[in-house]
Each structure stands twice: as C-alpha cells, then as structure tokens.
Amino acid sequence: MDMAYQRAIALLNGRRRSSRPSAEPTKNIPELSRMPSLDGGSDLKGTPSILGMEQWLAELGHSVASINNLNIIHVAGTKGKGSTCAFIDSILRAHGRRTGYPQKVGLYTSPHLINPEERIRINFEPLPKDLFAKYIFEVDDLLSRSGPHDFATRPRHLQLFALLAFHTFISEGVDAAIFETHHGGEYDSTNVIKKPIITAITTLGLDHVKQLGSSIESIAWHKAGIFKSGALAFSAPQETTAAEVLRKRASDKGVSLQFVNPDPSLPANMVQLKPDVQRTNCSVALATVRSFLDQKDNKSRSRLSPSDILQGISQFSWPGRFxxxxxxxxxxxxxxxxxxxxxxxxxxxxxxxxxxxxxxxxxxxxxxxxxxxxxxxxxxxxxxxxxxxxxxxxxxxxxxxxxxxxxxxxxxxxxxxxxxxxxxxxxxxxxxxxxxxxxxxxxxxxxxxxxxxxxxxxxxxxxxxxxxxxxxxxxxxxxxxxxxxxxxxxxxxxxxxxx
Known part of the structure; x- marks a missing residue:
C-alpha cells in the first residue's frame, strides 16, 4: 500500500476519541436551545460536533457562499439514510447522462464499509487513494497554519471527514453534493450547511440514544435540525409523535415539509426495491431529485424522465446492505x-x-x-x-x-x-x-x-x-x-x- 495513503489514514485515525460522551448534557453553550417536549426538545449529550466547523472551513479558505454553491441535498434519519443517498445519487447521474446536468455528483456518507475513501465519492466512484491522501494532507496543512492546537481544539475524526468532504467537493467542482449526517442533525458537523437546496428525513427510530435522547420525539427534534428556511423538506412516513415534532420544527423554521408515501409508479419486481423499505427510500429519493431539478436545472427545464428513473434504479448499488x-x-x-x-x-x-x-x-x-x-x-x-x-x-x-x-x-x-x-x-x-x-x-x-x-x-x-x-x-x-x-x-x- 502506498506510504502516503498509510500516513493519511494514520492522520485520520489519530483524531479518534476513545468513546462518545454520554453522561452529562453540554453546559454553557448559549446557541444550544433545549426544549423538553413536543415544543422542541432534547438534552444534548457531550460537545456539539458543529462547534468549530465554520472556523475550520474558513481556515481551509472556504466561505459559507462556497459551501452553498455546492448545491447540497442534506439527508438525516435513523434507517435508510445511506440507501436514500445512493438512490438520489444514482437517479441524478442517470438524468445527467441524458441531459448533461449534473455532470459531476459528490456523495458523502458514513461509516465506510471496507476502505475510508468510500465515504467521499464523485459520480459514485470512491476517491482514488492518491487523491484521498492529497486532500487529507491539504486539509491538515491548512488547519495547522492557523497556529498551534491541542487535541481538544482540533477537529475530531468525523469533523475532519466532513471538512475533507467539503474541501474535496469544492476543489473538484461538483455540480451537486449529497451529504448524509453522521448521527443527529441539529448539532451534527455536517449541519454547517446554511442553504441546502433540499433536505430529507428517512425513517426514524430509537438509536444513538445516549447522544440524541431516549424518546422518538427527542430523536425527531435532532434530525429536523437540518431543515433550513428556503429549502423544501421531504420525509419518509413516520409514526405519529415523530411526525408531529417534524411538522412543528418545520413550521418554526418556515419550511415546507412533505411526507412521501411509497410511489405506486415504481417498478413492481426490481430486486433493487426489495425489501419493501427500499421502495420507501427510493420514493423519498425520487421526490428529492424531482424538486432539486425543478430548482437547479433551469437552463433546459428538463424533467426527470421515466428512463432516468428506471436507469437510476437499475444501476443503484449500496454494498453491505441487503x-x-x-x-x-x-x-x-x-x-x-x-x-x-x-x-x-x-x-x-x-x-x-x-x-x-x-x-x-x-x-x-x-x-x-x-x-x-x-x-x-x-x-x-x-x-x-x-x-x-x-x-x-x-x-x-x-x-x-x-x-x-x-x-x-x-x-x-x-x-x-x-x-x-x-x-x-x-x-x-x-x-x-x-x-x-x-x-x-x-x-x-x-x-x-x-x-x-x-x-x-x-x-x-x-x-x-x-x-x-x-x-x-x-x-x-x-x-x-x-x-x-x-x-x-x-x-x-x-x-x-x-x-
């Protein structure tokens, strides 16, 4: 294995912490609002991953405007995030092959299955190892120039990966970028995104409860943190209490939220749509892509065609799931x-x-x-x-x-x-x-x-x-x-x- 790649992986792994905090809610951080019930809330555990992200992006030379120019689709949820992101990616690329837009699609997901570079893809291809290492060293060098830092003031492992994804997609000039959150939403390091084009929530359930809270309401509150004014939001069907929280959060943020049922027009017997949860994930992806193209593909006004959808589904792949x-x-x-x-x-x-x-x-x-x-x-x-x-x-x-x-x-x-x-x-x-x-x-x-x-x-x-x-x-x-x-x-x- 190339020595530069090995050094880059060692640098990434050196930013891991032994375990995530779980005992005490974060104190003395004024921008954290905690609301105890359906009126909005959750007790956050540990230090919010979003803290420091804007500063570090600025140290990399990336403004908020440069992040916005990535044309981001931001996806949160408990189950189906990766599959939904992969469906969005595949359908967008099918449309791009037919129409010329988008020509280059970035995809950021986590965790990786086999190799770390799988987390950052362009046109679904993981970054080549040499390019992956190159961008890791660039990010590390630029952050080091701002002065000495101790471990606590440098990006942690997932924060560093998110910074690497932003840096890569900006450097490579992608036309659209799909970002999957890590664990939550409101305080997730990917939520430095201020103006996504579309946000989407996949199926919610109880997971990561030590960080996000032990109720479905708390988890829904966190996930809905990715909603942004001016960006349409889509959600898979949710149980009643979770849906109420999502609606309340959307209303508070001035966001139009649409719940997406399984699309009856999807092909009946394609293996890519089995088990049935994949039909839901694909339906959310379809609604997301249609809305994205309505807003971004202004030159040709080309709509998503049946052939785009069929090709996108048939070429869908997400190793390690089903x-x-x-x-x-x-x-x-x-x-x-x-x-x-x-x-x-x-x-x-x-x-x-x-x-x-x-x-x-x-x-x-x-x-x-x-x-x-x-x-x-x-x-x-x-x-x-x-x-x-x-x-x-x-x-x-x-x-x-x-x-x-x-x-x-x-x-x-x-x-x-x-x-x-x-x-x-x-x-x-x-x-x-x-x-x-x-x-x-x-x-x-x-x-x-x-x-x-x-x-x-x-x-x-x-x-x-x-x-x-x-x-x-x-x-x-x-x-x-x-x-x-x-x-x-x-x-x-x-x-x-x-x-």
Whole structure:
C-alpha cells in the first residue's frame, strides 16, 4: 500500500476519541436551545460536533457562499439514510447522462464499509487513494497554519471527514453534493450547511440514544435540525409523535415539509426495491431529485424522465446492505443491521430471498453475527433478531468479533482469543439464541476469517449453504472484503449501511 495513503489514514485515525460522551448534557453553550417536549426538545449529550466547523472551513479558505454553491441535498434519519443517498445519487447521474446536468455528483456518507475513501465519492466512484491522501494532507496543512492546537481544539475524526468532504467537493467542482449526517442533525458537523437546496428525513427510530435522547420525539427534534428556511423538506412516513415534532420544527423554521408515501409508479419486481423499505427510500429519493431539478436545472427545464428513473434504479448499488454474494454452492447474505428496527428487516429479507435462491436441497443455513458497542442495548437487538429468525431453519450460529483475520487479531490483542472461547457479549448472544433455537450448533470464532472458514467447511459437508452475515458494519465489511479476495461468481446488491 502506498506510504502516503498509510500516513493519511494514520492522520485520520489519530483524531479518534476513545468513546462518545454520554453522561452529562453540554453546559454553557448559549446557541444550544433545549426544549423538553413536543415544543422542541432534547438534552444534548457531550460537545456539539458543529462547534468549530465554520472556523475550520474558513481556515481551509472556504466561505459559507462556497459551501452553498455546492448545491447540497442534506439527508438525516435513523434507517435508510445511506440507501436514500445512493438512490438520489444514482437517479441524478442517470438524468445527467441524458441531459448533461449534473455532470459531476459528490456523495458523502458514513461509516465506510471496507476502505475510508468510500465515504467521499464523485459520480459514485470512491476517491482514488492518491487523491484521498492529497486532500487529507491539504486539509491538515491548512488547519495547522492557523497556529498551534491541542487535541481538544482540533477537529475530531468525523469533523475532519466532513471538512475533507467539503474541501474535496469544492476543489473538484461538483455540480451537486449529497451529504448524509453522521448521527443527529441539529448539532451534527455536517449541519454547517446554511442553504441546502433540499433536505430529507428517512425513517426514524430509537438509536444513538445516549447522544440524541431516549424518546422518538427527542430523536425527531435532532434530525429536523437540518431543515433550513428556503429549502423544501421531504420525509419518509413516520409514526405519529415523530411526525408531529417534524411538522412543528418545520413550521418554526418556515419550511415546507412533505411526507412521501411509497410511489405506486415504481417498478413492481426490481430486486433493487426489495425489501419493501427500499421502495420507501427510493420514493423519498425520487421526490428529492424531482424538486432539486425543478430548482437547479433551469437552463433546459428538463424533467426527470421515466428512463432516468428506471436507469437510476437499475444501476443503484449500496454494498453491505441487503447484498447477496454467490460463490457456486455458497450463498452469502450480507446486511449491516445494528439496531432493533434494522435486524427485523434483515431477517425478513433473508427469509424471503433465501427461499427464492434455494435451488439445491438440502441446504445448510448459518448465522454469522457480531455486535459490540456501548451505544445501544446489544442484547435487545439480538433478541429481536433471534425472534425474527424463529422460522429460518438456521442450524448453525457462529459468533465472532470485528477482527478480520489472525494477523489483525494478533496485532490488536497481545493475548489473542482462543477459538471456542466466548466473550461476555457472545455468551449473552448464545444464551438468547438457544431459547428460540435449541437445536442449533453454536460456535465462537475470534476472527471473521475463522467464521467464514467454518461456514465454508459446513457448506462442503452439506453440499450447499446459505449464510446470513449481519450485525455490525465492521463485521459485514470485513466479511465482504474477504469474500472479494477469494473471488465470487456473482455479486448482487439489493442495497446497504447506516450508522
């Protein structure tokens, strides 16, 4: 690997903090308004990520006007953010190929699946490693010129990524830019955007509660922080209390908000629109793109055509979400699902798609799972997954870690785990799984490679195998990179990750 790229990655990783604050609300910051109920509110935990962003952008030489000139679509939500952004990107590019506008589309999302440069894309291509490193060094150099800083006064990891995205898109002269928020909205570092063209909210649910609050109202309040006067806002259908908060926030900000139901004109049987949540995500994307083009494509007044829509959907891709990888008799079903909402959908997708793919009998069925975080109740997440897979016929459950292979395990742990020895989380998962799947063979593997090797062995013994790999995106990304290194006969993306 190129040394410059390695140094750039080390620079980025050096800005990580050990954990996000969760105990105390931020104090003594006058611009933070906290309102306790549907009248607007949430107790913010920790230091707002937006603080410092305008100053750092100015140090990079980027004014508020230069940010506005990116023609930004800003997307927040709990589930479906990445897929919605990818649909917006794909449909915009399809229109651009036909009409000439937009010719260059920037896409910023997080987290990455395999490589960090996946977060910043132009025309859906991740930045080349050399260009990625070049812009990281430019950003670091420009920020360093403003004077000495200690760790606390320099951009943190996600702030630095957002700054890098703005700097890249301005430098590369994109015609439109799609920005996905990191975790919230109101205080998210991407919310330095003052004049987006369109804002969009995807499906809301309880996640990142230590930062955003433990109620759907609090989470909705945060997400609606991206609404800006003068920019139309679209939202996926929401439960009643969340919708009330979004409407109130939109009204307070003078924003026109439209809730978007699944579009009945969407093709009925395209794999890119399965499971059904993807129809909702695509519908929000369509409404967003139509409105964006109405406002920005003034020269040709060209509307989105049926062929643009069909091409945009057919070329949609978002690796690691609802993704099927076929390697002869081995079928791998990958979905980065890490909260109670998403694991239920992952299970539903696996049950439906695996039946459609079952051409050889008998088929062994395997679950590979890993989820370790203090940001959510992982036992509750896995309990939901186990219940949702009650009728799956899974005979083998393999619990693993985020370590890709033995080399990374040895490097990161002076005393690597012994295969078959469960961690505390894995022991909890095994106990939960046995309640509803008492006849399952349960294994513990210290690396993702070890989990895949065991699945391959089981498949060879049975003749064919269907394996669901779900939980953390770290697991899914590691598994996908290993499968790609091995080589596969077919990869079908029926979509992707959100944080």
């Amino acid at each position: 993704q099927l990888v076929i390697d002869n008799q081995f079928q791998w079903f990958l979905d980065g699902a890490h909260n109670e909402m998403s694991v239920s959908i992952a299970a539903e997708w696996f049950l439906e798609t695996s039946k459609m793919q079952m051409t050889i009998s008998p088929v062994a069925r395997i679950l590979i799972f890993s989820l370790t975080t203090d940001q959510r109740d992982t036992a509750a997440v896995f309990e939901r997954l186990a219940a949702s897979l009650a009728s799956s016929g899974i005979q083998y459950a393999i619990f693993t870690t985020y370590e890709r292979d033995q080399d990374s395990e040895s490097k990161n742990n002076p005393q690597p785990k012994i295969p078959g020895t469960p961690s505390k989380d894995q022991h909890v998962y095994a106990t939960i799984w046995r309640r509803t799947h008492p006849d399952t063979n349960i294994s513990f593997e210290p690396t993702i490679q070890g989990a895949l090797d065991l699945a391959w062995k089981i498949g060879e013994d049975h003749g064919s195998v269907q394996t669901l790999i779900t939980g953390s995106q770290h697991l899914v990304g590691g598994a996908l990179s290993l499968l790609q290194a091995r080589g596969t006969s077919e990869t079908r993306n029926e979509t992707r990750r959100d944080e």
